[in-house]
Amino acid sequence: MEIIALLTILTPFLGAILTLLVPKESAKWICQIFAGLASLGALSLAVAFFNQGSVSTTFPILQISHIELFGLTIDKVSALITFAVVVLGLLVSIYSLGYMNEGNREHPHNGEPRYYAFLLIFIGAMAGLVLSSTILGQLLFFEITGACSWSLIGYYQKPTSLKAALKALLVTHVASIGLFIAAAFLFKATGTFSVSAIAGLDDYTKVIVMLGILFAAWGKSAQLPLHVWLPDAMNAPTPVSAYLHAASMVKVGVYIFARAIMSAGEIPEIVGIIGVVGATITLVYGFIMYLPQKDMKRLLAYSTITQLSYIFLALSLATFGSKLAFEGGITYIFNHAFAKSLFFLVAGALSYTCGTRMLPALKGIIKASPLLAVGFCIAALAITGVPPFNGFFSKFPLFAAGFDLANTHPWLLPIMVIALIESVASFGWIMYWFGKTVVGEPSEAVASATPVPASMTLVLVILIVMSFASSFIASSWLS
Structure with a gap:
């Protein structure tokens, strides 16, 4: 399962590099292939988890002096949500084949390789965030999804879309301060960044960590007072709006809050x-x-x-x-x-x-x-x-x-x-x-x-x- 999960995360990143290296006409097909491979990985991960008895498992990936910096948690929730975000990424990439062309009466435009590259990066980042077992890992992919959102909202390079992209980047980056605070307090109290360590905190520290995660979640999931970026983000191409701003990126907030609740014990x-x-x-x-x-x-x-x-x-x-x-x-x-x-x-x-x-x-x-x-x-x-x-x-x-x-x-x-x-x-x-x-x-x-x-x-x-x-x-x- 560990290898399947890592391949599900890394395959879209590899595909994103290739979309920028191949001729422009081939970029959209490279996107389809690697989004399809990632979807196959997400499905295989769910099947492997089921076949191994549906037992929640954590795999440490990167450690320094017994401090877990990054790992993977595979359980019923992470396998289900990974399947959703990756498969929806594939569906949006297929939809983009028709939408991103000169026949579009509202936005006649053939998709650039950067469109498909950032779409793939986003698929990989979402899989990484959902499967991450540490707040540090969540924070890394949290910021990558923000960068992808900035690029794709401003894709058409118009003043309104560039302004909306900057607003989304700034607001969600401010929200990430909550994860920084949560990671710092968790590490100070437990010596680890593992989300599962939240259960061992005293009530005072647990409240700070949980509220830090909740603040980050509010920003990414467009809740008051950090909601202002989402309506303006509709300047993005509609497949981007569907994937990032309805199906996937805005789910980052609720997901990290859900993951914290699962791990925190009595709250x-x-x-x-x-x-x-x-x-x-x-x-x-x-x-x-x-x-x-x-x-x-x-x-x-x-x-x-x-x-x-x-x-x-x-x-x-x-x-x-x-x-x-x-x-x-x-x-x-x-x-x-x-x-x-x-x-x-x-x-x-x-x-x-x-x-x-x-x-x-x-x-x-x-x-x-x-x-x-x-x-x-x-x-x-x-x-x-x-x-x-x-x-x-x-x-x-x-x-x-x-x-x-x-x-x-x-x-x-x-x-x-x-x-x-x-x-x-x-x-x-x-x-x-x-x-x-x-x-x-x-x-x-x-x-x-x-x-x-x-x-x-x-x-x-x-x-x-x-x-x-x-x-x-x-x-x-x-x-």
């Missing part, structure tokens, strides 16, 4: 209280902010902020001892990655074929492109938690755990009621735009739509299927 309640309050405030703010949005990608950006708040809420509830809340949070990470990627890539397909992603200009999609209409509908139902789509199997455990904990922590009851109201209201608002854009006679932009390329169609179909199937994959795997 002081103040950590859970701060997490719950922060998640609730961000949840309400995100909902209010996406109400006036007319740009489909910006609406989805604020929706993502809100959905990440639900994951933080679930994980924060888990600090009070709820196993159901924790499993619901992990399942939410997995399910939301596929459903929100579908929504973003539907938006990208609309901008490709219609030349716009402004919602008021889109009407009658179902007559011009039934596939995009179905994708829009399923993505909307999935992220708002309507059964039998995957979002329901994420939200239901969260609400069940929250209302159960309210019996012993009464202050949680109004929190859960607020979350429930937001969930219903978000369903209503997204369905409002579904009715405005999907049905009816085609608008001028929709009537003149061009065909969706085969590579983009294939990815949309796969994500539609995963919007049904991912919850069953996650639940059976975690159980």
